[in-house]
Amino acid sequence: MTVVRTIVVANQKGGVGKTTTVANLGAALSARGHKVCLIDLDPQAHLTMHFGIDPMSERAGMYDVLTADTSLAEAAVGIESNLTIIPSVIDLAAAEVELAGAVGREQILRDRIDAKPFAYEFILIDCPPSLGLLTLNALSAAREVLIPLQPHFLALQGLGQLLETVSLVRRRINPDLTVAGVVFCMFETGTRLAGEVVRDVKEFFASARGGETPWSDARVFQSQIRRNVKLAECPGYGTTISHYDPSSHGATDYNALSEEFLAAFASDSDSDAQVDADASAVCAPDASATSASDPVETLTGGGEDAPEHTETTETPAVPSPNAM
Numbered sequence: 001m002t003v004v005r006t007i008v009v010a011n012q013k014g015g016v017g018k019t020t021t022v023a024n025l026g027a028a029l030s031a032r033g034h035k036v037c038l039i040d041l042d043p044q045a046h047l048t049m050h051f052g053i054d055p056m057s058e059r060a061g062m063y064d065v066l067t068a069d070t071s072l073a074e075a076a077v078g079i080e081s082n083l084t085i086i087p088s089v090i091d092l093a094a095a096e097v098e099l100a101g102a103v104g105r106e107q108i109l110r111d112r113i114d115a116k117p118f119a120y121e122f123i124l125i126d127c128p129p130s131l132g133l134l135t136l137n138a139l140s141a142a143r144e145v146l147i148p149l150q151p152h153f154l155a156l157q158g159l160g161q162l163l164e165t166v167s168l169v170r171r172r173i174n175p176d177l178t179v180a181g182v183v184f185c186m187f188e189t190g191t192r193l194a195g196e197v198v199r200d201v202k203e204f205f206a207s208a209r210g211g212e213t214p215w216s217d218a219r220v221f222q223s224q225i226r227r228n229v230k231l232a233e234c235p236g237y238g239t240t241i242s243h244y245d246p247s248s249h250g251a252t253d254y255n256a257l258s259e260e261f262l263a264a265f266a267s268d269s270d271s272d273a274q275v276d277a278d279a280s281a282v283c284a285p286d287a288s289a290t291s292a293s294d295p296v297e298t299l300t301g302g303g304e305d306a307p308e309h310t311e312t313t314e315t316p317a318v319p320s321p322n323a324m
């Protein structure tokens with residue numbers, strides 16, 4: 001059976017390269033022969049528009065998937081062979097409001113993905129610039145988080161809050177969630193600030209190695225996405241960088257990222273297979289007693305925070321922007 005790898009591209013800061021990464025990394029993976037599904041979970045529908053789909057159209061989209069019985073397959077739109085998108089159409093913002101009182105509201109996307117096994121190798125989810133219910137649905141459904149960062153001192157400020165949210169989701173809803181890594185976007189090669197931010201972020205993740213946090217295996221991808229105006233132009237033509245300008249830096253960088261990503265996936269899969277084999281050797285035949293998660297109906301605004309939990313929920317100490 002194909003392993004579906006569900007990756008959420010998240011950062012609550014806007015304009016850091018989430019949508020550009022989902023579109024162009026997704027297209028680069030599909031060009032390498034992998035079946036890829038992109039999910040637009042942002043009511044601003046930038047990913048949807050990136051592929052020339054009108055977000056005001058009457059077609060089914062993520063709103064219907066989250067609030068009605070529409071399956072992901074029914075809402076899917078084929079872009080090219082191996083590449084599919086589930087668009088965000090007009091009402092997705094309303095879904096956040098409509099679902100506010102629903103039981104299990106942050107697990108709807110996960111249920112949808114699980115309901116009908118999806119014939120994709122990679123599902124990449126584009127998130128809105130917030131840590132609201134839509135992003136929580138993505139974090140609950142995904143196995144990994146990919147964090148685009150701009151090497152900018154303000155970019156670091158939000159990282160701790162995002163990591164704290166990932167920790168919380170892992171503890172309460174999705175015990176498999178990990179941070180796959182950070183990719184630097186809109187990189188200004190040769191500037192001192194960019195170099196300092198990269199160094200600090202690498203040090204932060206290196207210091208977490210071997211620990212218990214969801215980011216203890218996170219990597220800082222070597223492939224950095226340089227600032228390249230072609231990347232900003234291609235959505236206007238409803239296409240990705242590899243079609244728009246295959247010789248641009250943007251195309252080169254996303255191709256390199258996709259190769260690095262696939263290599264990382266291959267090595268993770270090898271070590272996962274080893275862990276699975278070890279685990280079944282140790283705990284077979286009775287795995288039924290392992291209920292590691294403590295699902296709660298609410299993560300946000302419910303007032304039932306976690307004082308009864310012994311684990312701390314401190315904001316991770318990310319590198320201080322003041323150091324720069």
Ligand SMILES: Nc1ncnc2c1ncn2[C@@H]1O[C@H](COP(=O)(O)OP(=O)(O)O)[C@@H](O)[C@H]1O
Nearest residue numbers: 014015016017018019020186226227228231232
């Ligand atoms: N590497 C890059 N070089 C130049 N422009 C970029 C690059 N990456 C993204 N952009 C542009 O910057 C803006 C914000 O990027 P986007 O991917 O939409 O961020 P987010 O989804 O995090 O809000 C968009 O106009 C996009 O086209």
Ligand SMILES: [Mg+2]
Nearest residue numbers: 018019042046
């Ligand atoms: Mg976006």
